[in-house]
């Protein structure tokens with residue numbers, strides 16, 4: 001599997017901004033353009049007011065390329081559907097602390113299946129809600145928009161949580177990635193990187209850029 005550390009800058013284009021009629025080609029285009037991971041946003045129309053795609057789309061992406069699949073579950077019951085996403089070929093599954101499940105148990109099940117596990121907090125959720133899981137996570141995702149839709153504006157007020165999480169992680173000698181998701185582009189990425197994020201999810205600013213490879217290398221070079 002991977003040998004990435006929090007010292008690595010990783011760019012994870014979100015498939016949400018891709019052309020859904022051409023999921024395979026869009027995945028190949030992202031990988032050829034320098035994507036490190038593919039970020040796959042699962043929305044159930046209940047936890048968030050939008051529906052995106054489920055395990056069959058993730059399976060299709062998995063059949064297309066062996067790129068690392070970073071699955072962001074925006075669903076009310078991650079515990080109920082977890083096995084479907086594991087079977088679909090996810091490499092990492094990130095679950096919301098605000099969802100209705102036993103977070104510790106869900107993280108343990110993800111790890112037991114041999115996958116990486118992350119927790120995610122909404123802009124309105126304090127970092128303290130994620131802190132009890134710091135010892136066992138591979139990644140903390142700090143949402144930089146209210147989840148549910150692509151193409152929203154970055155919320156700089158979430159950055160103190162990134163700074164604080166990085167501080168706690170380093171003080172405790174932990175090793176998890178810090179990911180930011182929502183409104184990330186060449187203008188906002190430097191703010192998130194300065195705060196301590198190393199994994200940048202970028203949907204609109206990569207898939208919808210005139211030159212996807214140039215957009216990704218710009219994010220990598222910051």
Ligand SMILES: O=C(CO)[C@H](O)[C@H](O)COP(=O)(O)O
Nearest residue numbers: 147148150151182183203204
């Ligand atoms: O989780 C998400 C939304 O809930 C998406 O990953 C995020 O919005 C990415 O899209 P963009 O880069 O266009 O903001």
Ligand SMILES: [Fe+2]
Nearest residue numbers: 041072181201
């Ligand atoms: Fe996401």
